Amino acid sequence: MSRPEDTLPPDLFYNDAESRKYTTSSRIQSIQVEMTHRALSLLGLTSPSLILDIGCGSGLSGEILSSVAPPLGGPHIWIGMDISASMLDIALQRDVEGDLLLADIGQGVPFRAGTFDAAISISAIQWLCNAESSDTSPQGRLARFFNGLYASLRRGGRAVCQFYPKNEMQKSMVSAAAIKAGFGAGLLEDGAGTKNVKVYLVLSVGGGAIEGVVEGMEGVDVEERMGRKGDGRKRGEEVGKKGRKQWILSKKEQMERKGKIVKRDSKFTGRKRRVQF
Template identity: 75%
Template sequence: MSRPEDTLPPDLFYNDTESQKYTTSSRIQTIQSQMTHRALSLLNLPSPSLILDIGCGSGLSGEILSSVPAQSGGPHVWIGMDISASMLDVALQRDVDGDLLLADIGQGVPFRAGTFDAAISISAIQWLCSADSAAVSPIARLGLFFNTLYASLRRGGRAVCQFYPKNEEQRGMITGAAIKAGFGAGILEDDPGTKGCKVYLVLTVGGGEDVVGVVRGMEGVDVLDGRRRGGGKKVGGERKGSKAWILRKKEQMERRGKVVKSSSKYTGRRRKVAF
């Protein structure tokens, strides 16, 4: 089955019919709600904040932003941007609380520097990797998006983008563009290795909590911190590829009922380079 982004550009794919179908599907509503709540928990906003909803669609995520109070009480305020006029029309019909902007995120985030406390995106940024003509450069669009998103967030701000990468190359292209823009970047996977795998890109702007600290101790989550270089990446205090890291991963896999190789004194030991 082909992916939506492989068929048509988003403004054409989400026409009036598809927009209504998407919004009224109970399955999509449930999944959207789960992912939005997950993203909000990762944002970990201590007080009511101004949030940019990237690819807001018909406002399903925005409704949750308006209804879930921050830690100190009070709902968040949000502005949504989307390329589909049909999706935004459905949002207007549903009388959502956020302000709406018709815009292509591949052309950049058109707000003044430091406007937002945080940003959220559910199932949108993978569309930037699709090109409907040879004149369109996915890398250029990703670069423009992440650079302008970085500028639009205040220092210490944070963004969480849930997306569905087609493959490892696409996943690397997205995370690489975010890191190049200056973000501290972490990849989280809920239910990794399954059909229900959800991938979250957690982004921090200088001055905020380290992205690894944000997610340390979360069960069943893999974290890669793009700012750490050399000798593998630390995950929750363990260096990726170390014996402790390997043993923890094996334990997680065993709890999920998977068969893993038994450990020995050679587990995690680096092999010598053969010439």
């Protein structure tokens, strides 16, 4: 049986009929409730928070965010983003309490820096592992997503992304992209070794590795993260003259961290044009 993400892009796969089928399935509703509560327990929120629901769909997870009250107050406030207009239309029909945004997470997370206290994502980010055209790549889409998510969370904030990796390579690719963006990260697998295994990527901003949820991270190369966040260069230190290759690469890296789309590096990056007579 083929996986949905292997057939069509999400905005085409989740048309009106498929979105309604997904939303009304009692089995899917039950699984969604279970995974959303699990994600909330991993976030460990003790007071009402502003939460970003990534790939919110028709608002199944959002309903739980609106109803769960942390120990120190009322329910959470949430904003949902999804690429499927059909899913968001059903969410509006169901009169969910969160605000909704039509957006492609593979193009970044378009919110002001430090907006959210936390974020959750249920069964969404595996869609980023598929290139949708020759102009995109899974690595590029994952980088834009995690860089944008990192910027949108306040310092000390957390995110929990439940996803279904196709294989170990996808699991490592997703984890490495999160670490490269600057997150402290850990993987947790519920039901490991069974066909119902559920993988949770637990992320923190401004912290180290997540205690107690580091299983499955052995194959992830953390050296790239150190090159970005801890390369020993002080703030404002010279990275080369303006216009030189190192300066251009540094600026492109800064734009990627903000979730901006930048052109790929090539052998011509930073090369001077020959003077024409």
